[in-house]
Amino acid sequence: MNLIETLDTYQQEALQAISQAQDAKAVEEVRIRFLGKKKGRLKEIQQELSKASREERPELGRRFNLAKQTVEQALEERKNELGKPEKKTDGIDVTLPGHPFSMGKRHPISQTLSEFKEIAGRLGFDIEDGPEVEDDYHNFVALNIPKDHPARDPLDNFYLAVAQAGHGGPWLLRSQTSTVQIRVMEQTPPPVRIISTGRVYRPDTIDATHSCMFHQMEGLYVDTDVTMSHLKTVLKMIATEYLGDDVAIRFRPSFFPFTEPSVEVDMQWGETWLEVGGAGMVDPNVLKAVGYDPEKVSGFAFGLGMERLCMKRYGIHDIRLLYENDVRFLSQF
Ligand code: PHE
Secondary structure: OOHHHHHHHHHHHHHHHHHHOOOHHHHHHHHHHHHOOOOOHHHHHHHHHOOOOOOHHHHHHHHHHHHHHHHHHHHHHHHHHHOOOOOOOOOOOOOOOOOOOOOOOOOHHHHHHHHHHHHHHHOOOEEOOOOOEEEHHHHOHHHOOOOOOHHHOHHHOEEOOOOOOOOOOOEEEOOOOOHHHHHHHHHOOOOEEEEEEEEEEOOOOOEOOEOOEEEEEEEEEEEOOOOHHHHHHHHHHHHHHHHOOOOEEEEEEEEEOOEEEEEEEEEEOOOOEEEEEEEEEEOHHHHHHOOOOOOOOEEEEEEEEHHHHHHHHHOOOOHHHHHOOOHHHHOOO
16 A cells, blocks of 8 residues: 555544544544554654655655644544533633522512502502500400400400500500501591501410411491491402402301491302401491591491411411421412
């Protein structure tokens, strides 16, 4: 085989090996095999070249360089094709994935309160707040709950062991948001149309449906000629907005000292009826306690349990999950 044929074979074999190399490391092996300074195939051919005659040498030299360049170029292209070999930079690997971070979310109860405020706001209700530490007057007296009423039982309330409140009675953690009705009416002449959301506290044995602290939304509308049918319409609209169009609502006769008549409010969404709170027409004694004239104005009030509605909507079966702050649970909402 003459030298030119050897060069052709060399070039062919090299190009084939290059095209078969599957990664940068394999390309490098091919380079060493064909172009390596010590034992590369080209080195052997170069040695042969030195034995050629003077006349042959220039043409052989040209062919030699051409074959070498062709192989070098093919190696370069293949290397680029397969991606650059791993290189150590100054400790920064820009190809590493970034640190993932997760967005925080609002607690499902906070989301629920916001949603109810938004719904009631659209119906024209103003949003009011009241204190969680309340006095006996606003939690009971002004709400027509007499001194000997069982609702005042120390076993059913969190009374505070501190000095007496302004009106002479004890302080307590409010047991209902109805306190805000009184606080608003004391400050504002009729008409009033407000809702108030917040925490309430009652000693209870904690289980899947009971907690010592939960959230209520209170509603109050006092004006001339407010009737029970306004109450039912507003509750139906709120229920529909929160749970969906196919909600039914029903009233069952009940008793609260601060409303007359009084009802329990049930909502049906899916198979079952759910008791969601109490409501009624504001008792004339309550109107009198805040200086309103029961002959001139009437009103309705309602108090809804927020946990119940939130749990129904999201299919949560244990109220305790809402207070454990387990991110695996909370991140679902
Ligand atoms: N405050 C009552 C409760 O906690 C609910 C209620 C509010 C009832 C307003 C009638 C009117 O159960």
